[in-house]
Amino acid sequence: MKQTIAYTIDDRRYLSITDRCTLACEFCPKTQGTMNVHEYDLTFDHRPETEEIITAIGNVSDFSWIVFCGFGEPTLRLKTLLEVATHIKQQGGRVRLNTDGLANRVHKRNVLPEMAGCIDALSVSLNAQNESIYNRHCVPALKNSWQSMLDFLQLAPAYVADVTATAINGLEGVDITACRQLAEERGVKFRQREMDLVG
Ligand code: SF4
Numbered sequence: 001m002k003q004t005i006a007y008t009i010d011d012r013r014y015l016s017i018t019d020r021c022t023l024a025c026e027f028c029p030k031t032q033g034t035m036n037v038h039e040y041d042l043t044f045d046h047r048p049e050t051e052e053i054i055t056a057i058g059n060v061s062d063f064s065w066i067v068f069c070g071f072g073e074p075t076l077r078l079k080t081l082l083e084v085a086t087h088i089k090q091q092g093g094r095v096r097l098n099t100d101g102l103a104n105r106v107h108k109r110n111v112l113p114e115m116a117g118c119i120d121a122l123s124v125s126l127n128a129q130n131e132s133i134y135n136r137h138c139v140p141a142l143k144n145s146w147q148s149m150l151d152f153l154q155l156a157p158a159y160v161a162d163v164t165a166t167a168i169n170g171l172e173g174v175d176i177t178a179c180r181q182l183a184e185e186r187g188v189k190f191r192q193r194e195m196d197l198v199g
Pocket residue numbers: 020021022023024025027028029030031070071072073100
């Protein structure tokens with residue numbers, strides 16, 4: 001079966017460019033052994049290069065948003081991500097990046113200036129109001145990930161106009177009100193997500 005690189009939900013086109021993660025979230029279907037989102041199987045057999053992703057998108061103007069999402073952290077393929085995002089902007093599309101907010105931690109520099117101009121919106125998984133709840137649910141590979149994610153959120157509005165932090169309602173110990181407050185203190189929007197809903 002051909003690997004799903006791009007898939008459509010409503011009028012949004014989603015891009016799955018990696019299967020690697022910096023987290024191993026216990027609520028993630030991937031962690032639980034399934035690679036399905038809606039009717040799409042996101043199982044990987046290779047990591048697609050820029051041209052293959054661009055071809056898979058199709059006509060940018062057919063979609064309200066092109067969203068980097070999937071069962072992997074798109075910023076782990078930063079160069080490819082930025083090349084594809086730049087192409088989408090050149091075609092007049094709008095780009096959203098769904099991310100764990102750990103790109104600066106992973107790449108050991110502030111990558112937000114590289115995102116400015118080719119990413120219109122960031123959706124950052126805040127996920128928990130403190131480090132211990134975050135570590136319990138998200139199982140980060142890198143130390144200080146929760147604080148790094150918050151630092152990223154703090155910096156992001158200077159580079160990307162539309163920044164939203166998210167947390168999942170119903171996860172044990174997660175205080176949605178406190179998560180919202182952390183987001184608002186950093187000048188970003190907050191969105192409460194529900195379990196098992198992607199997008
Ligand atoms: S970061 Fe996303 S894809 Fe990766 S384990 Fe967590 S929920 Fe799953």
